Each structure stands twice: as C-alpha cells, then as structure tokens.
Amino acid sequence: MAGYRCPFSPLTNVDVSLQFLGAAHCVTGSKYLLTLAEPAGRELILIDCGLFQGLKEVRLRNREALPLTPADVGIVILTHAHIDHSGYLPKLVRDGFRGRIFCTEPTADLLSIMLLDSAKLQEEEAIFANKKGYSRHHPAEPLYTQADVQRMLPLVESVAYDAPLVLLNGALTFTFREAGHILGSASVELAVHGKQQRKQLVFSGDLGRYDNPLMPDPATISHADVLQVETTYGDLDARVEDPEGEVARVVNQAIER
Template identity: 80%
Template sequence: MDVSLQFLGAAHCVTGSKYLLTLDTPPARQQVLVDCGLFQGLKELRLRNREALPLEPAQLAAVILTHAHIDHSGYLPRLVKDGFRGRIFCTEPTADLLSIMLLDSAKLQEEEAAFANKKGFSRHHPALPLYTQADVQQVLPLVESVAYDAPLAFLDGQLTLTFREAGHILGSAVAEVSVQGATQRKQLAFSGDLGRYDNPVMHDPAAIAQADVLLVESTYGDRDTRISDPEAELARVVHAALDPPGGVLLIAAFAVGRTQTLLYYLKKLRAEGRVPPVPVYVDSPMGIRVSDLYPRHPAAHRLGHGNVFDFAGLRFITEAAESKQLNDKTGPAIIISSSGMCTGGRIVHHLFHRLPRPQDTLLLIGYQAEGTRGRSLQEGATAIKMFGEMVPVRCHVAQLDGFSAHADRQELLHWLGNFRQPPKRTFIVHGEPAAAEALAHTLRQDRGWPNVTVPDYLEKQLLFEGI
C-alpha cells in the first residue's frame, strides 16, 4: 500500500483546511478527507471555494472533522451537493455545532447574495450562494459521532481514527489516524486547531506521544500572545471604553468559543465588582444557540452543569428588529456580536453605525486573517468598505490577543514537546507564511526535528511506500 497526502487548504494561510489522504493498493484506491473548510479572508483565497476540488466527491469514503469552525467544516454542504455520500466523523459536541454553524453559514450566504442583487454591487448577475440551507440538510444525516479516546476502525480496518482533546472550542479534537498496511502500521496526527493551556472554559490539549507523520497548526507560530492577567486587561478595556459619555463597547467575537469565554469573564468581573454593571447584549443568534449547548456537554468543558453564563443585565438578542434597535443605543453598554473577523453577520451592521462614532470602542479579541475587515481595522485603516460604500473609522479600536482560542508559540512548543521522539515527517499548516516558517525554523534549528516542511497549496506528498 502507498499512502499519500495532498494539501487542499490551510497551506501558507489560516483558512480552508482540507487534507486529502489517499490509500493506493492497486487496483483499489481509497480516499479520506481530513477537514473540509471554507476559504475566508483574501479574495484570492475565497475564489478557491468556487474551484473544483482535485477529487471526485462521490468516490470519497469519509470525511474526518477536527472541529466545527467554518474554515474546517464549511465546505461540507458543497461537497455533498457535488456528490459526496460517505461518512462524516466528528465528536458529539462537534456534531451538535455543525447543524448550527452550517445552517448559519448558508443563511448568511443567501442573505449576502440577495442583498448584493438588490443593491447591484456584485460582479455576478445574479449573485448566488455557494450553497443553501436546503443543501445543509443533506449533510446532517451523514454525520456520525465518535467519543474522545475511543478508537474507531473503518475501511475494513485499514484506518483507525481516535479523537483526542484539542482544547480549542467545544468538541474540538486532534485526529490520530492509524494506517494498517500489509506489513506495517503507521501513525498520522492532525492537530486541527490547538487551544490554550489553563483556559478557564476549555480543557487543556491532550498530549500526543507518537506519530510517524504530523500536521500541526501554526496560527501563532511566530509569537507569544499570552497575557499574565486577562481578567485585569479586559476590565481595563471595559473601563476605558465606557468612560466617555455615551460610550458603547462593541466586541467582535466568534460565536463559538470566544463569546462564551467573554461571558465567563464578564460574569466573574461583575460579581467581583471589577467592571460596572452596565447592560450586556449578545447579538449573535448563533452565539446564543452555541451557548445553550454547553449544559448538554458538561464533560467537554470546565464549567460543569447548569446555566453557566447568565448574569443580571445580560440580554440575548434573537430578532433582527431588536438588533437594529441597538444601532441607535447610546452607552454605557457592551455589545458582543459576531463574526470575530468582522467578515459577516450582525457585527457588520454594528460596525457600519459604530465605526464613525468617536465615543465608541471596537474590541478585537481573536486572530484577524489577511483580507478581513478585522485585519484592516487592526492595522489602522481609516475607512472600511461596507455595503458598497466607504465608512470612516473614528471610533477607538482596541485589541486583546490573549483571548485568542489558538495556542501561541510557546504553547505550540509545549504541546510538541510531548512527543517522545520527533515524527519522521512534520508539516506546518494553518498559518500565514511568516508564522509557519518561523515555527518550522524553530523545530529544525532549536529542537533538531528532521523533515519539517511548510507545504504549498495543492502540493502532494508520498508519505509511505509499499507498507
């Protein structure tokens, strides 16, 4: 058996994660896709979502999902629309999240296409979504839940999948894939997105001791983002934002993970009297639905059972009319909305109204990929294009990197240090070029790891020959 791997995404970028694993035992061939994400951010990346994959979806045996974030799962409806009918493996919390996130992704695409057609600012006539909510409904029956640390053999025993805790978001996992050849067994490990150590909400990433081949993310492979006291830093930003008369703090937060971590910290800070008891609005329908999942999966996080996020003054905004009313609201108040990179969803409408207001503050608390509005704002843009017009940026823009759900450089190295010996081959993925190359250099030069490479988009590698 020959085993090869092709990098269909997350190569020299932090989006579109897809890795095609091929088992060749002539005349038979079996293919499995590890992660199935949408490209986001730069237009040149987003255009890849419209390109045909170098595979036959109907011939794929399975998809393995490390977690539910759209850059890891969001291409699934298109894959199924194009003919995939195999098995989709993920953890139970990820399965619950998928139905929420994929439907939200489809709804946003439908709404954006309709809005573009109405306003006439799309190059495509008519503008069409990549997939619809009806397409998502065809995905969900294919999903199979797999418990953490419970090996699952498939493809007649040629592959065995084991999910380990990744600590990134609810249900996130490192995927260990064991390949059984005629004479040898080889171990592959796909890190997915790794979380942080000592996170108050999520568990620490599980230690992986052995792999012949490793794919590891490198979002923060070139820098450390941990802050010594995140509670104090968040309290500082809240006080600074609410101090101007009528100031509103708008927080761009990912609906999965970051929103819940924020609510944990705000609940704690308010209980301790360290931030003022101002109204807090969560204007993210998906974030609300995700928060409701935490009591259903108490073992998948540190917060235990019950209603873990509610506090006095917290209000969940579900209706669009209520969301629009927030546009005219003066402070002091806090609005938490998604998406975290300001690319879509209700946050865009809030930005449209809040960016020109000097008394307001926008807080970015996650990684901002190239080509996103969040990245432009982070880098000091004085105007942002939204809804076909340029919107001036007069509000204060703050950033707290320590709230990212991604392991930073030291945490990645900590996790990698659990390997008893270096993998025979290591591929650095899911990182912008500087971050990926920096981590690769550290592993080669400082740790002495052999065969550490940063793969190119669509690059194909023969991993094992004649096993």
C-alpha cells in the same frame, strides 16, 4: 505549498499520499486529502473540509473546483466546527459527496447551528448581490443553501474521544484526542495498516493553550510517523532576532528529551 502532493514511504500493498487543498500559504480553508491506494482500488479521505475566509481574493477560492470528484470521497474526519474547518461540507454534498462524516458529539451539535447560519448568510449575500448587480455571476448564487445543509447533517456520525474507530476492513483506524481549542475540538490520530507495517499520522487540528480555565489542556500525543501541525498561536508579536536559530534550539531541545 497548496496542492503539493506529499508521498511518503508506502506500506506493503498500500500506497499512501497526502495533499494539502487549503490552509497552506493562508490560514483558512483547511482540507487535507489522504489517499490510500491498493491493487483493488483506492479510498479518498478528507481531514477537515473548511471554507476559505478573509480577503475577497482568498474567498474566491471557494468557487474553484477541487482537484477531486466529491462523489469519490468516502470519509470526512472533522477536527472541530469552526467554519474554516467545516464550512465547505454542504458544498461538498451539493456537488455529490454521499460518504460518512465523523466528528465528536459536541462538534456534531455545533455543526447544525453554524452551517445553517453560514448558509443563511450566503443566501442573503446572493440576494443582495443580485439587487446591487455587483456579482460576476448572473444571477448570483450562494455557494450552498440551507437545504444543502439539511442534506448534509444526516451523514454526520459522532465518535467519542479516546475511542478508536476501525474502518475500511481494518486498513484504517482513527482516534480523537482532546485538542483544547473549542468545545468538541480534537486532534486526530490516524493509523494506516498495511500487510506488514503500521504507520501513524497525526493531524493536530487547532490546538488550545495549557492552563486555560475554560478548556481542558490538549492531550499528549505519544507517537507519530507523520505529523501535520497547526500554528494558530504562533506568537506573531514575538521579538526574536534569530528565528531560525530559535526554532532549531527548540527542536533540538525536544529531541534531547
């Protein structure tokens, strides 16, 4: 459920919670808020920061305030450059975010192209809305501008695949793994280190298919205590008479392995 807070067993001295701010009950707007809290303070981490796209009632959610203060977010980790996973970043910066943005090098290259294009389209849409007078805002304003994108880009840091990055004085480690979706796409293996325990969360991002002649196969993830997985290729046209039974069969088959 969008906005549902999902706590799991806390680590020693570190309380961890996961909140879905998008891509729940809809396809777009991927934003997952990971909060690490300890007696000394807390750290807010966003996994992806995408725009809602599609029908107007869905796109209007981009104008709603997030249930957080952008300036309080310290880290954003991007799985890939598609706008429904990255397109809210300039708005986050416009509203006060000054933290670090991590992604793969190809994703960093794509961001400058795609987000400047996104901003240009929004600027043009605002001009057209003012000309035709159909906006509920007077005057109509873009969600963000090309100038906001230019302020955002210096915050981006590229990280190689399969190269663990240690953050927050050792409390957090994350690693990008090949996702095979588009150029630069990655799944995120994220480990939270408590005083006596270590828990691993995996965010799949959008996954590609195996044996794709243009993209590498998705990497195999060996372990996860918590798995957040997408369903881009959910095979909506499949004719399954008993879908719940089929899911149970596949899950049981995987467990037996």
